[in-house]
Amino acid sequence: MSEHSQEQKNAARPRVNSPEPFAARPRPSVPAHVIRDDAEAIATARRLAVEFAREASQRDREGWLPIEEVDAYSQSGLWGITVPRAYGGADVSYATVAEVIRLIAAADSSIAQITQNHLALVAHITLDASEAQKQELFGLVLHGYRFGNAFSEKDSRNVAAFETRLVEDGNDVVVNGKKFYTTGALLAHLVPIVAVDAQGKGFLVFADRDAPGLTVTNDWSSFGQRITASGSVTIDNVRVAKSRVVPVDAFDRPTAAGPISQIIQAAIDAGIAQGALDETVAFLRTKSRAWIDSGKEQATEDPFTVAAIGTLALRLHASEALLERAGHHIDEALRRPGDETVTAAALATAEAKVLTTEVAIEATNRLFELAGTRSTLQEHNLDRYWRNARVHTLHDPVRWKYFHIGNYVLNGVNPPRHPWN
Numbered sequence: 001m002s003e004h005s006q007e008q009k010n011a012a013r014p015r016v017n018s019p020e021p022f023a024a025r026p027r028p029s030v031p032a033h034v035i036r037d038d039a040e041a042i043a044t045a046r047r048l049a050v051e052f053a054r055e056a057s058q059r060d061r062e063g064w065l066p067i068e069e070v071d072a073y074s075q076s077g078l079w080g081i082t083v084p085r086a087y088g089g090a091d092v093s094y095a096t097v098a099e100v101i102r103l104i105a106a107a108d109s110s111i112a113q114i115t116q117n118h119l120a121l122v123a124h125i126t127l128d129a130s131e132a133q134k135q136e137l138f139g140l141v142l143h144g145y146r147f148g149n150a151f152s153e154k155d156s157r158n159v160a161a162f163e164t165r166l167v168e169d170g171n172d173v174v175v176n177g178k179k180f181y182t183t184g185a186l187l188a189h190l191v192p193i194v195a196v197d198a199q200g201k202g203f204l205v206f207a208d209r210d211a212p213g214l215t216v217t218n219d220w221s222s223f224g225q226r227i228t229a230s231g232s233v234t235i236d237n238v239r240v241a242k243s244r245v246v247p248v249d250a251f252d253r254p255t256a257a258g259p260i261s262q263i264i265q266a267a268i269d270a271g272i273a274q275g276a277l278d279e280t281v282a283f284l285r286t287k288s289r290a291w292i293d294s295g296k297e298q299a300t301e302d303p304f305t306v307a308a309i310g311t312l313a314l315r316l317h318a319s320e321a322l323l324e325r326a327g328h329h330i331d332e333a334l335r336r337p338g339d340e341t342v343t344a345a346a347l348a349t350a351e352a353k354v355l356t357t358e359v360a361i362e363a364t365n366r367l368f369e370l371a372g373t374r375s376t377l378q379e380h381n382l383d384r385y386w387r388n389a390r391v392h393t394l395h396d397p398v399r400w401k402y403f404h405i406g407n408y409v410l411n412g413v414n415p416p417r418h419p420w421n
Contacts, residue, residue: 014218016063016226022186022218024210025067028075032144034088035077038096044076045100053107057381059227065218066111066227070146070187073104079115080142082122087138094260094334095327098267102323105271106278109388110227112268114184117149120261120419121192124204127250127257133243137206140190148188148209148216150233154180159396160418164235166195166205172239175205179233185209185216186229193235194248202248205240213238224384224391251417254342256333258421259349263326265395266349269356270319272392276363276385277312283371283382284309305370312366315359322352343414346421350401357398360389396420 014022035041052069059066073079078100083089097119105112125137141147153163164177175195185191191214193205207214213236220230250257288299296302329345364386368375375382404415415421 028144033077045103049107056108094330101267106274148185150179150193152181206244224387259345269360273363319355
């Protein structure tokens with residue numbers, strides 16, 4: 001492509017923070033590839049990560065939405081890897097899911113986060129949907145359909161309080177409300193809405209992205225995770241067939257729903273840490289200078305720098321080990337659901353979340369300390385790692401992970417069941 005053609009393409013790319021509603025993306029014209037096993041999933045993630053890394057800095061700097069990248073991502077089959085084998089999916093280990101997300105996040109953590117709610121929703125379909133709903137919705141996933149989300153509400157009293165309402169009307173439900181933090185909804189084909197009925201019972205309402213009355217606005221203005229398509233959704237008398245309404249029952253009994261949501265978040269943070277460490281090493285090898293007191297010629301010979309890199313690598317590897325361990329506990333909780341297995345999965349995932357949060361913040365801070373002042377120049381855009389880590393690790397407070405782990409070890413109290421445990 002010529003330089004002029006590339007400039008024209010870049011000028012036409014949709015950007016973040018537009019006040020205008022964003023039109024729905026076309027549904028897949030050809031079926032997505034179907035991944036068959038764990039090894040293929042990881043190999044595919046590695047290949048895509050190389051592609052996604054190429055323009056990651058430019059996308060962040062310019063605010064380009066990753067439309068082509070997300071299309072390639074879902075068409076690769078990686079969005080269908082947790083569909084059960086009985087419905088045509090690979091049903092991979094959650095240790096593999098964590099590794100896939102970690103690899104993608106190391107390349108571009110915004111793209112990795114766009115997957116998060118989709119995979120959590122696939123788990124909810126497995127746990128709560130009827131057989132007919134599983135047949136339909138899993139079929140759409142394997143075809144390449146993407147789920148966004150319309151869960152959280154910015155002005156409610158807490159994250160689990162919902163003002164969005166549904167009422168039955170013949171064979172449909174009608175939904176009204178306002179949502180925020182709607183990661184992925186902008187680029188989705190279906191937007192599952194969390195709504196409650198008159199009795200306060202929660203449901204997932206799988207609305208078409210282009211349903212009349214459903215408006216998605218790209219008004220996400222955070223300084224980090226800038227291109228996650230995480231704006232707002234307005235739901236104005238949106239009508240959806242009852243066949244697309246799934247009850248939220250997974251937290252009323254011991255299930256792996258919470259740990260599944262959390263392990264994906266932890267894997268994103270581990271990926272950010274990996275990306276930051278890779279950038280630090282590359283900068284030290286090619287651009288940084290040794291400090292004068294070290295008596296060394298190269299920054300890579302500075303003993304304090306060498307030790308700091310070793311410490312980061314150690315902590316990153318420890319977080320990866322905890323991610324893998326948590327994934328296997330989730331697998332066991334899915335095979336044998338019960339208080340014991342679900343609690344083990346929740347606690348193992350909480351431990352991984354703590355460590356991945358800490359190493360993401362540390363690695364993105366230390367990048368500048370070790371690489372030096374020149375690493376802060378705008379031309380490098382390395383602050384995107386810190387910005388992304390700082391914003392994404394706010395998803396839920398890690399201080400409560402310490403409490404739940406300690407309360408179980410000391411007092412035998414199981415962590416509460418909800419999407420943040």
